[in-house]
Amino acid sequence: MEKLQRNERIAALLKVLSDNPNKIYTLGQFTEMFGTAKSTLSEDIDIVQKLLEKFQFGTIETISGASGGIRYFPIMGDADVKETVDELIRDLSKKERIVPGGFLYMLDLIYSPEMVSKIARIFARAFYNKNVDYVLTMETKGIPLAFMTAKYLNIPLIIVRHSNEATDGASVNINYVSGSSRKIQTMVLPLRALKRNSNIIFIDDFMKGGGTANGIAEIAKEFDCQLVGTAVLVETAEPAKKLIDNFFSILTLYGVDDVNMAIDIRPSL
Amino acid sequence: MEKLQRNERIAALLKVLSDNPNKIYTLGQFTEMFGTAKSTLSEDIDIVQKLLEKFQFGTIETISGASGGIRYFPIMGDADVKETVDELIRDLSKKERIVPGGFLYMLDLIYSPEMVSKIARIFARAFYNKNVDYVLTMETKGIPLAFMTAKYLNIPLIIVRHSNEATDGASVNINYVSGSSRKIQTMVLPLRALKRNSNIIFIDDFMKGGGTANGIAEIAKEFDCQLVGTAVLVETAEPAKKLIDNFFSILTLYGVDDVNMAIDIRPSL
Numbered sequence: 278m279e280k281l282q283r284n285e286r287i288a289a290l291l292k293v294l295s296d297n298p299n300k301i302y303t304l305g306q307f308t309e310m311f312g313t314a315k316s317t318l319s320e321d322i323d324i325v326q327k328l329l330e331k332f333q334f335g336t337i338e339t340i341s342g343a344s345g346g347i348r349y350f351p352i353m354g355d356a357d358v359k360e361t362v363d364e365l366i367r368d369l370s371k372k373e374r375i376v377p378g379g380f381l382y383m384l385d386l387i388y389s390p391e392m393v394s395k396i397a398r399i400f401a402r403a404f405y406n407k408n409v410d411y412v413l414t415m416e417t418k419g420i421p422l423a424f425m426t427a428k429y430l431n432i433p434l435i436i437v438r439h440s441n442e443a444t445d446g447a448s449v450n451i452n453y454v455s456g457s458s459r460k461i462q463t464m465v466l467p468l469r470a471l472k473r474n475s476n477i478i479f480i481d482d483f484m485k486g487g488g489t490a491n492g493i494a495e496i497a498k499e500f501d502c503q504l505v506g507t508a509v510l511v512e513t514a515e516p517a518k519k520l521i522d523n524f525f526s527i528l529t530l531y532g533v534d535d536v537n538m539a540i541d542i543r544p545s546l
Numbered sequence: 547m548e549k550l551q552r553n554e555r556i557a558a559l560l561k562v563l564s565d566n567p568n569k570i571y572t573l574g575q576f577t578e579m580f581g582t583a584k585s586t587l588s589e590d591i592d593i594v595q596k597l598l599e600k601f602q603f604g605t606i607e608t609i610s611g612a613s614g615g616i617r618y619f620p621i622m623g624d625a626d627v628k629e630t631v632d633e634l635i636r637d638l639s640k641k642e643r644i645v646p647g648g649f650l651y652m653l654d655l656i657y658s659p660e661m662v663s664k665i666a667r668i669f670a671r672a673f674y675n676k677n678v679d680y681v682l683t684m685e686t687k688g689i690p691l692a693f694m695t696a697k698y699l700n701i702p703l704i705i706v707r708h709s710n711e712a713t714d715g716a717s718v719n720i721n722y723v724s725g726s727s728r729k730i731q732t733m734v735l736p737l738r739a740l741k742r743n744s745n746i747i748f749i750d751d752f753m754k755g756g757g758t759a760n761g762i763a764e765i766a767k768e769f770d771c772q773l774v775g776t777a778v779l780v781e782t783a784e785p786a787k788k789l790i791d792n793f794f795s796i797l798t799l800y801g802v803d804d805v806n807m808a809i810d811i812r813p814s815l
Contacts, residue, residue, distance in 0.1 A: 284553035285597045288560045292603060295561055297660070328554045334561060376715040384714065384739060388704060390697035391566070417705060420689045428659035435657060436686060444649040470653060 286311045291325050294349035299431035303346040350405045353398040361395045362544045372538045379533045387482045397425030400508045410475035415489050419481035426480050441465045449499050456486015456520045464492050473501045484509040487519030555580050563618035568700035572615040619674045622667040630664045631813045641807045648802045656751045666694030669777045679744035684758050688750035695749050710734045718768050725755015725789045733761050742770045753778040756788030
C-alpha cells in the first residue's frame with residue numbers, strides 16, 4: 278500500500294475503532310496497518326480523541342502495560358440520550374399504536390436498525406468497564422436490542438429459549454413464574470453456551486413484573502454465573518415492585534387507554 | 547463548534563457515513579454539520595472514497611438530482627469475503643462442535659457480534675441497489691444475522707413468529723410444511739408489520755429442505771409482497787433440491803459423522 282496521508286490515517290483509524298467498539302488494539306497493529314512510526318500514530322490518536330469529544334461520538338481509552346493499547350467506547354453524550362428519549366416518547370405516544378386490549382404496538386421501533394442502535398448505545402454506556410462477559414436475552418422481541426448492546430460491548434450474545442433444539446446439545450432447563458400473570462414457563466440454555474463464573478447482563482424490550490429477569494438470574498446461578506445488571510426499554514409503572522431490584526429502564530409506561538385512545542408514557546431516566 | 551481541520555472533517559464524514567450505511571445524506575447536511583463550502587466538501591468526499599477503496603472498506607455512491615446526495619455501502623471486498631469463509635470453515639470443522647445425533651453446534655458463531663457483522667456484510671453486498679424494502683427472518687436463531695443485514699441495508703427487520711402475542715394486534719397466520727421433516731408448522735405476522743407491494747428478502751442461519759423460505763414466500767403473498775431473494779449461512783448438501791430456487795448460501799454442509807467425529811463443510815460461493 279502507498280504511504281498514507283495524515284487525514285487518511287486519521288479517518289481509517291476512526292473507522293477501524295468505530296467498527297469494533299470496546300476491542301483492544303495494540304499500537305503495533307496500527308503502525309503496521311498504516312506503515313507509520315509510533316510517535317506519529319500517537320499524534321493521530323490525539324486528533325481522533327479530540328474529534329470524538331467535539332462530536333460526542335464517544336471516547337478512546339488508553340490501556341497501559343504489556344497487554345496495553347487503545348479501545349473505543351461509543352458512549353452516547355447526554356444531549357443525544359435526551360434527544361433519543363424525546364424521539365421515543367413522541368413516537369410511542371401516537372394513537373395509532375394502541376392495540377385492542379390496552380397494548381402498545383412497538384415492533385417497528387424495536388426491530389428498526391437505526392432506533393435499536395441508539396437504544397443499545399444508551400444501554401451499553403451503563404456497562405463499559407464493568408467486566409461484563411455476556412449479554413443474555415429471552416427470545417424473541419428483545420433480541421435485536423440485546424444483540425446491538427453486545428456489539429457495542431464487544432461480548433457474546435446468548436439467547437435463552439422456551440424449548441430445546443436437537444442441534445443445541447445438552448441443556449439446562451428451569452421453570453420460572455411470570456411476575457405479572459403468574460404463569461409457569463420454561464427457560465432453556467445449552468450447557469456449552471455459557472462459561473462458569475461469568476458476569477452477565479440481561480437486556481429486554483419490556484418489563485412488567487420482572488419474572489423473566491428473575492428467571493435469568495436463576496438460570497445464571499445454575500452456571501455459577503452472576504446477573505450483574507438488567508436494562509429494558511420500557512417498564513410498566515404497575516406493579517411498582519418488580520421481582521428484581523438491580524435494573525434500569527429508559528421509559529415507563531403508565532397506561533394505555535383504548536377507550537379514550539390515550540397513551541401515558543414518560544422518561545424513566 | 548470551532549472550525550474543523552480537513553483531517554477532522556474527513557474522519558467525521560467517514561464516521562457518520564459508516565455508522566449509517568445505505569442512508570442518503572444531502573451535501574447540505576454535511577456543509578452545515580462542518581461549516582464548510584460545497585466545493586471543499588466535494589474534495590473531502592473524494593479523499594474518503596479513495597481511502598475506502600484502498601482499505602476495501604466499501605464505496606460511496608453519488609445520487610444526482612433534486613433528492614440527490616451521497617450514501618455509503620460497506621461492501622466487503624473479495625479478499626475479505628474469502629478470509630471470512632476460510633475462518634468459518636476452520637472454526638466449524640472443529641470436532642468439539644459435534645452434537646450427538648450428527649448435528650453441528652453453531653450458536654456461538656451466529657450470536658457473535660464480530661462474526662455476525664462479517665457474515666451480514668456478505669449477505670448485504672448481494673442486495674445493495676436491489677430495491678429491497680424489508681429483511682424477514684423466522685424466529686429465533688437467524689435473528690442476529692437478519693438484523694445486521696437489515697442494518698447494513700438500512701431497512702427494517704421483520705421477525706416472523708410461531709404464535710401471536712396480544713401486543714401485536716391482528717395478524718396473518720399461515721401453515722407451512724417443513725421441507726425436510728414434513729411437519730406442519732404455523733407462521734404469524736402482524737397485519738401492520740409489512741406494507742403492501744414491498745420487496746422482501748429472507749435471511750436465516752440454516753436451510754435444509756427450504757420449507758421455511760417457501761413459507762415466507764407464501765406469507766409475503768398474503769401481504770401482496772414479493773420474496774426477491776434469500777440468503778443463508780449454511781445449507782445442507784442433501785436434499786439437493788430445495789423447495790425454493792432463488793437463494794444463496796455461504797457454506798454447504800455435506801455431513802456430520804458423530805461416530806468417526808468428522809465434519810465435512812465446504813464453501814458454497
